[in-house]
Amino acid sequence: DAKVRGARGSDASRGVTDCTGPGGGGGSGVVWMKGAVFSPNLIADITGGSNGVISAFSSAPCIGLANGATSGGNGSAISDYVAPAFGSFLCAPLPVPELKFFRARAEEKAISLGWTMVSIDNIRGYEVQRSIDQVNYSTIAHLRNDGNYTFSINDLDKLGGTFFYRLKLIRTNATVGYSTIIAITKNQQAAFDQLSIFPNPAIHQIKVSAIAKKSTVTKLNIFNASGQRVYHYEYRISAGYILLTVPVDQLSAGVYWLMLEADGLRERKKFIRAN
Structure with a gap:
């Protein structure tokens, strides 16, 4: 209760x-x-x-x-x-004693992630996790405890915007610990400009408008708050102004993310399916 x-x-x-x-x-x-x-x-x-x-x-x-x-x-x-990305307060996990530090920084073509351990005796493995809303995280890398104390990986995803990264420590006794969360903003050449969704909130359908940089095949995906894809469609669009009509009456009420993808570049926008 x-x-x-x-x-x-x-x-x-x-x-x-x-x-x-x-x-x-x-x-x-x-x-x-x-x-x-x-x-x-x-x-x-x-x-x-x-x-x-x-x-x-x-x-x-x-x-x-x-x-x-x-x-x-x-x-x-x-x-x-949906947890706020910024504000006067932020819920964060307690520090884990085995971890010395976890860092993330934006480089030209990737996000560089690394960490150093204080102790690895009770560690089975590690998961690097990423989120776009600081609520739902997906694992982008899994590493076993190979006896090293220092690790580094690169997140090569071309998606731009602000991301939240954390390190999950998996212990031999089946418990887990989490690093503090690091927010990284990555600027990326966009495939679309001025992406907007209306009406928002919506009940039956949404209109998706944007300016396409060039003619290409575009994937439109909708994800629910748990990160599950609930809608997918592909369009062949021309350069310039585009307007897509997407039905949403089959979705349950809640918060969703719409993502447009073209040539490996992605743009996303949040919308609400109302009752």
Whole structure:
């Protein structure tokens, strides 16, 4: 269960002889869920706190009454949570003692990734993971513990934009640990300019517009919030302004990523399938 109840307001003191106080209840918080709908096995308690009352031991004539104090407002249970890429706070994993450092930097044709270990005695292997939304990660490299303490790989994907990288340590006792997350922005020559989606949110269909740099075969893919491809189509387009109509009424409500790919270059845009 997820509980974010507001606190109960305080009662007026038993020593009060007039009708002043008590305290109002606290407002509840918010429960965010990654998926499009809440699991039936999850109970989200978002009840506001109840108000206090005049103490039952008070000598005031309003004994036991709320005297104008009100309960706190209920909170919200919201689905389709996507972690912010930037902001005043950021959830990050605790450091793992076996890892000395994990680094990532953008180079001319790749993202260079590397790490150095302090201890490898209990390490079975490593996974380098990448994300575009800091929520859903895919493994781009898997390495076994070969006795070395220093490792380096290159991410040669031509996709431009901001990516989030982390290192997953797999231990011999089946537990795992994660490095801190590193955000890298990679500029890449685009196959399309001015990619846009409308309407957004959408119910039945979306219009995808862009400026194509040249005539080519273009792949259009749609991925759900878990990174699974749920739609695929190929178009032969001409250079210049393009406008594609894509049906989305077959998709369940939620957050999706649309990706256009041509000549190994990709552009992506997020949209929402509304109820």
